[in-house]
Amino acid sequence: MIQIYGTPRGSAGRCYMMLEEVGQPYEIMPLDMMEKKEHKSPEYLKLNPNGKVPCLIDGDFVIWESTAINFYLAEKYKPELLxxxxxxxxxxxxxxxxxxxxxxxxxxxxxxxxxxxxxxxxxxxxxxxxxxxxxxxxxxxxxxxxxxxxxxxxxxxxxxxxxxxxxxxxxxxxxxxxxxxxxxxxxxxxxxxxxxxxxxxxxxx
Ligand SMILES: N[C@@H](CCC(=O)N[C@@H](CS)C(=O)NCC(=O)O)C(=O)O
Structure with missing residues (x-):
C-alpha cells in the first residue's frame, strides 16, 4: 500500500487530496517532527534527504515534493487528470x-x-x-x-x-x-x- 509521511495540515495536504482523488488506499506514516525531530533522523533522511515532508512511498519507489507527488499519482492512477x-x-x-x-x-x-x-x-x-x-x-x-x-x-x-x-x-x-x-x-x-x-x-x- 502507498505510504505517506507528513501532516495533512502542511504541504502534504495537497497530496492527501490527490490520493483521495485517484482513489488509492494509503497509510499515513507516523513521524514525530516536534519533539523527536524524526524528519531529521538518518532513517528518514534516506527517504527525503531534505528532511522535509511530504514524502510518498509506492512499492519500492520513493518521491518527495508535494506537486511532483501529485503529478506522479495522476500519471500512475488517474491519467485523465493530465x-x-x-x-x-x-x-x-x-x-x-x-x-x-x-x-x-x-x-x-x-x-x-x-x-x-x-x-x-x-x-x-x-x-x-x-x-x-x-x-x-x-x-x-x-x-x-x-x-x-x-x-x-x-x-x-x-x-x-x-x-x-x-x-x-x-x-x-x-x-x-x-x-x-x-x-x-x-x-x-x-x-x-x-x-x-x-x-x-x-x-x-
Ligand atoms: N516544497 C516542499 C516544501 C516542503 C516543506 O517545507 N515541508 C515542511 C512542512 S509543511 C517541512 O517539512 N518542514 C520541516 C523542516 O523544514 O525542517 C513541498 O511542497 O513538498
Missing amino acids: GRTPEEKGLIQQWSTWCMVELQPPLVDMIIQLMFVPEPKRDMALVERSKEKVPPMLAVLDQAMMGKTYLVNERLTVADFNVASVVNIAAAMKFDLSPYKNIERWFSGMKERPSFKKFIDLRKH
Whole structure:
C-alpha cells in the first residue's frame, strides 16, 4: 500500500487530496517532527534527504515534493487528470509552478510570522509586504478563470488541485475572495469534490 509521511495540515495536504482523488488506499506514516525531530533522523533522511515532508512511498519507489507527488499519482492512477497535448501539459505545469513559486511563498511567510514567531520577534514589515503581494496574484487567477469551470481547457486536471490547495491557504489566512467571482465559483466547485472534503476533514485532526 502507498505510504505517506507528513501532516495533512502542511504541504502534504495537497497530496492527501490527490490520493483521495485517484482513489488509492494509503497509510499515513507516523513521524514525530516536534519533539523527536524524526524528519531529521538518518532513517528518514534516506527517504527525503531534505528532511522535509511530504514524502510518498509506492512499492519500492520513493518521491518527495508535494506537486511532483501529485503529478506522479495522476500519471500512475488517474491519467485523465493530465494534459493530452503539449499545450495542455504546458499550462498544467504553468499553473502548478505558479501556485508553488509565486502565490504560496508570501502566504507561508505570513503563516510563519503570525503563527510561529513569538509576537515580540515578529517581522510585521514582512507580513505587510507579503499581504500586498497576494491580491494582484488572485486577480491574475480570477482573470484566467473568467467563464471557465476548470483552469486548463475545461478539463479537471492536476493544476486545479495544486492551485486549489494554495487558494485554500489564502482563504484560511482570511484573504477576502469575494472580489474574485471567478475564483469563488471555481473554488466552490472544487470544495464540493469528495477528495477536497476529505482533505479538509483530515486537516482538522
Ligand atoms: N516544497 C516542499 C516544501 C516542503 C516543506 O517545507 N515541508 C515542511 C512542512 S509543511 C517541512 O517539512 N518542514 C520541516 C523542516 O523544514 O525542517 C513541498 O511542497 O513538498
